[in-house]
Amino acid sequence: EQVPLEAPSGVPKQKHDYQSDVARLRKIVINSLYSHRDVFLRELISNANDALEKLRLTALKDKTVWDGEETLNITIKSEKNENGKGGRIIIADTGIGMTAEELTNNLGTLAKSGTTEFLQRAESSDATGTGNLIGAFGLGFYSSFLVADRVYVSSIAPKTAKNPQPAQHVFSSSAEESSFEVYPDPRGNTLGNHGTEITLVLKDDALEYLDTHTLQELVNKHSVFSSTFPIYLFTTRTEEVPEEEEMVTPEEAGEATPSEKSDAEKAKLEDDEDEDEDEAVIEELSDEKVKEKEEEKKEVKMKPVTVDEWVHLNPMPPIWLRDPKNITEEEYDLFYQATFRDFTKPIAYHHFSGDSGSGVSFKAIVFIPGTLPDSFWQQPTSITVKDVRLMVKRVFITSDLGDDSLPKWASWVKVVIDADDLPLNVSRETLQGTSFLRQIRRIILRRLIQLMERLAKEEPAKFEELQKTFGSVIKLGAIEDQGNRDKLAVLARFPTNQRNSSSLDEYLDTRKKGQKHIFYLADVGKKISELQNSVFVEKLHARGYEVFLLNEPMDEVLFQNLRMWKKLGFQDVAKAGLKFGDEDLDPEEEKEQHKELTERFRPLLDWLKKEAGDVVSNVVISNRLVTSPCAIVADVMGYTANVEKLINAANKKAGRDFMHEYAKKQKLLEINPKSPLIEGLLKRIENLPAEGEEKDLEAEEELKEVASILIDGALVRSGFEVPDSNVFFTRVDRVLRRSLGVSETAQTDATVKPAPPVEAGVPTDEVDEAQQPDTPPLGDIHFDKDGKPRVVVPDELKDKISIDIEEMPDDDTTRHDEL
Numbered sequence: 139e140q141v142p143l144e145a146p147s148g149v150p151k152q153k154h155d156y157q158s159d160v161a162r163l164r165k166i167v168i169n170s171l172y173s174h175r176d177v178f179l180r181e182l183i184s185n186a187n188d189a190l191e192k193l194r195l196t197a198l199k200d201k202t203v204w205d206g207e208e209t210l211n212i213t214i215k216s217e218k219n220e221n222g223k224g225g226r227i228i229i230a231d232t233g234i235g236m237t238a239e240e241l242t243n244n245l246g247t248l249a250k251s252g253t254t255e256f257l258q259r260a261e262s263s264d265a266t267g268t269g270n271l272i273g274a275f276g277l278g279f280y281s282s283f284l285v286a287d288r289v290y291v292s293s294i295a296p297k298t299a300k301n302p303q304p305a306q307h308v309f310s311s312s313a314e315e316s317s318f319e320v321y322p323d324p325r326g327n328t329l330g331n332h333g334t335e336i337t338l339v340l341k342d343d344a345l346e347y348l349d350t351h352t353l354q355e356l357v358n359k360h361s362v363f364s365s366t367f368p369i370y371l372f373t374t375r376t377e378e379v380p381e382e383e384e385m386v387t388p389e390e391a392g393e394a395t396p397s398e399k400s401d402a403e404k405a406k407l408e409d410d411e412d413e414d415e416d417e418a419v420i421e422e423l424s425d426e427k428v429k430e431k432e433e434e435k436k437e438v439k440m441k442p443v444t445v446d447e448w449v450h451l452n453p454m455p456p457i458w459l460r461d462p463k464n465i466t467e468e469e470y471d472l473f474y475q476a477t478f479r480d481f482t483k484p485i486a487y488h489h490f491s492g493d494s495g496s497g498v499s500f501k502a503i504v505f506i507p508g509t510l511p512d513s514f515w516q517q518p519t520s521i522t523v524k525d526v527r528l529m530v531k532r533v534f535i536t537s538d539l540g541d542d543s544l545p546k547w548a549s550w551v552k553v554v555i556d557a558d559d560l561p562l563n564v565s566r567e568t569l570q571g572t573s574f575l576r577q578i579r580r581i582i583l584r585r586l587i588q589l590m591e592r593l594a595k596e597e598p599a600k601f602e603e604l605q606k607t608f609g610s611v612i613k614l615g616a617i618e619d620q621g622n623r624d625k626l627a628v629l630a631r632f633p634t635n636q637r638n639s640s641s642l643d644e645y646l647d648t649r650k651k652g653q654k655h656i657f658y659l660a661d662v663g664k665k666i667s668e669l670q671n672s673v674f675v676e677k678l679h680a681r682g683y684e685v686f687l688l689n690e691p692m693d694e695v696l697f698q699n700l701r702m703w704k705k706l707g708f709q710d711v712a713k714a715g716l717k718f719g720d721e722d723l724d725p726e727e728e729k730e731q732h733k734e735l736t737e738r739f740r741p742l743l744d745w746l747k748k749e750a751g752d753v754v755s756n757v758v759i760s761n762r763l764v765t766s767p768c769a770i771v772a773d774v775m776g777y778t779a780n781v782e783k784l785i786n787a788a789n790k791k792a793g794r795d796f797m798h799e800y801a802k803k804q805k806l807l808e809i810n811p812k813s814p815l816i817e818g819l820l821k822r823i824e825n826l827p828a829e830g831e832e833k834d835l836e837a838e839e840e841l842k843e844v845a846s847i848l849i850d851g852a853l854v855r856s857g858f859e860v861p862d863s864n865v866f867f868t869r870v871d872r873v874l875r876r877s878l879g880v881s882e883t884a885q886t887d888a889t890v891k892p893a894p895p896v897e898a899g900v901p902t903d904e905v906d907e908a909q910q911p912d913t914p915p916l917g918d919i920h921f922d923k924d925g926k927p928r929v930v931v932p933d934e935l936k937d938k939i940s941i942d943i944e945e946m947p948d949d950d951t952t953r954h955d956e957l
């Protein structure tokens with residue numbers, strides 16, 4: 139059937155080749171997405187919506203583009219071919235339209251970022267994988283080819299200074315060809331001042347889409363939320379009407395456009411009202427008259443007529459204007475997915491109305507998305523706020539409120555906000571200066587935090603989901619957002635030695651009598667189970683104290699920023715000065731006891747101080763150890779293992795500085811006076827010959843070794859690095875020999891056979907049979923005993939594939955690339 143859109147011969151056509159990425163994308167669409175082909179309608183409606191939005195935005199600056207009166211809508215119509223075979227769907231919008239050049243550029247090239255990556259992934263994955271990708275990517279216009287053999291896009295851009303005489307052009311492309319054509323529309327101007335009409339000539343196996351019920355269902359399912367503009371579907375139904383009346387409303391039989399239609403509807407409505415009035419004055423009819431009338435009626439002949447009607451498919455007001463009580467969770471999810479083009483569901487949402495404080499009332503929905511973009515942590519400096527969609531009286535204004543419209547930690551939040559009374563021509567620039575923007579920022583943050591608080595209280599499962607994705611983000615917020623620090627800190631969760639997750643407030647509930655500190659141990663990157671068994675936690679744990687175990691970079695920084703929580707300071711349990719707060723002895727007695735112990739262990743303390751002088755500034759008696767003999771703790775001014783690691787990493791980039799070297803040494807070696815090992819060591823030190831007597835060099839050397847291992851061991855146990863691990867292991871080796879009674883000086887035979895050098899000039903293609911691996915690598919060619927070549931295939935494929943190998947005569951010089 140001849141489509142009137144086809145250019146008659148003689149009309150100059152511009153033929154173009156598709157850009158290579160487009161060609162690849164079309165191929166994927168056509169070949170592998172058969173089971174997802176419903177998406178074509180959603181994509182085209184969404185493009186139409188974008189075009190209408192663009193028109194409205196352009197008109198804010200240039201009134202000639204759109205006078206504010208002309209209808210803005212999307213229409214869908216299906217047409218069966220007259221010969222009964224096949225048909226087409228026509229999707230039109232009255233949006234911004236395209237010039238001939240734009241038709242060529244917009245539909246013939248791909249400008250989207252990430253396209254190449256998408257193509258690679260799509261081409262390498264199977265069809266099911268690709269299904270997921272569509273959601274993430276959006277195939278846009280090219281999804282037309284899922285259902286159409288040929289697509290015509292007829293379009294006209296509005297009149298502007300640059301384009302004073304717009305003409306309607308057609309873009310035409312078949313699913314098969316790798317080129318497309320652009321030419322003036324042979325029908326002339328059918329689209330009015332601006333707009334686009336897409337005609338899909340359906341494939342034979344896609345004729346189900348001609349059915350208006352199918353189309354209506356698809357729109358209901360995928361697109362009611364994609365457009366704030368009315369979507370109309372052309373339908374035809376049969377009605378019985380009295381024969382004469384048929385003549386009365388001829389428009390009904392014709393194709394009224396939606397706007398004309400609404401006039402017709404209005405007229406009809408007024409008629410109905412008139413009837414009502416008539417009814418009010420109608421006199422009571424006598425039985426006789428009633429009979430008469432009924433007979434009259436019987437004589438009226440009825441006739442079936444087809445009534446064509448544009449059905450409004452999305453008559454509901456936009457979701458944010460509706461009463462939250464009447465909106466289901468599924469509707470919110472669908473709205474979210476359509477609006478933010480995110481195929482995952484949001485974790486939670488908050489729908490509210492309010493007043494900005496400067497008299498602007500608004501309605502808004504705040505969504506917490508299900509995922510955080512990878513770039514959030516990877517490229518923290520390039521984070522922009524792009525999903526706060528500001529509307530004024532339903533009209534989309536901008537989703538670019540400026541980079542600092544929200545703090546970084548909240549830059550991912552997705553919001554629709556519709557203000558009542560802002561001037562319609564607000565733009566991003568004019569917004570910057572208004573107090574409204576600051577107010578929006580405050581309101582969004584407050585509502586977002588309220589939403590998270592609600593999840594914490596009422597929806598533990600969702601809160602856990604939130605923590606998984608946004609746990610570190612919440613901590614970052616508490617660090618960088620002074621104004622919301624305390625509220626966000628309440629929402630932060632950390633593992634402890636007693637439970638997987640605890641908030642600061644929950645921690646306080648388990649606090650012990652007299653406890654004046656919140657205990658924590660931090661070591662970035664360590665496993666929680668390792669932290670749990672740390673020497674620093676052992677006594678606290680044994681005594682039933684709860685200790686936060688921090689292994690994420692943000693954790694310790696947050697504690698240091700908070701400094702206090704509900705009047706309790708934070709105590710790093712790896713630092714000197716650990717107090718439990720329930721010490722049995724009063725401080726004086728405690729001092730006395732400490733003094734006594736120090737005196738008793740004096741010889742060992744002094745001796746160890748000499749031995750460990752490189753690593754620590756002092757050796758002291760510990761009150762924190764239970765079973766471990768000793769530990770290295772950071773002095774009040776010193777670095778904990780965690781901070782040292784962070785600083786070491788930073789120092790590798792920058793030069794070292796004096797403060798760092800100083801702080802690094804500010805460590806104490808604490809010894810456990812109750813440990814038998816320490817007792818034993820003390821005895822051996824005491825037994826060493828006194829000053830002036832003849833020295834026992836061997837015994838001293840032996841003790842030095844033990845001390846060195848003990849100190850290095852304490853470093854490792856406390857999370858620090860050993861200065862030289864080779865020295866450490868050589869010593870361990872020697873001590874092991876001694877305990878086994880092996881000679882300490884006996885040398886291991888260290889002679890090895892040197893690798894022979896290659897003899898110059900001798901080819902090395904000899905293959906040592908014995909060195910051949912049992913199973914040659916897959917895909918390799920090897921030769922049977924009888925000299926036949928074989929390709930190695932995995933066992934499970936042996937009986938599924940067969941590979942023929944063709945032998946080439948030696949003198950054959952042709953290249954066999956396909957091999």
Ligand SMILES: Nc1ncnc2c1ncn2[C@@H]1O[C@H](COP(=O)(O)OP(=O)(O)OP(=O)(O)O)[C@@H](O)[C@H]1O
Binds near residue numbers: 185233234245275279
């Ligand atoms: N109905 C339309 N009216 C005006 N321009 C359109 C229309 N449909 C498509 N376009 C133009 O063609 C371009 C390409 O469309 P396509 O659907 O391939 O990608 P997209 O809309 O940019 O991205 P996506 O659909 O994945 O969000 C659009 O960016 C737009 O400029």
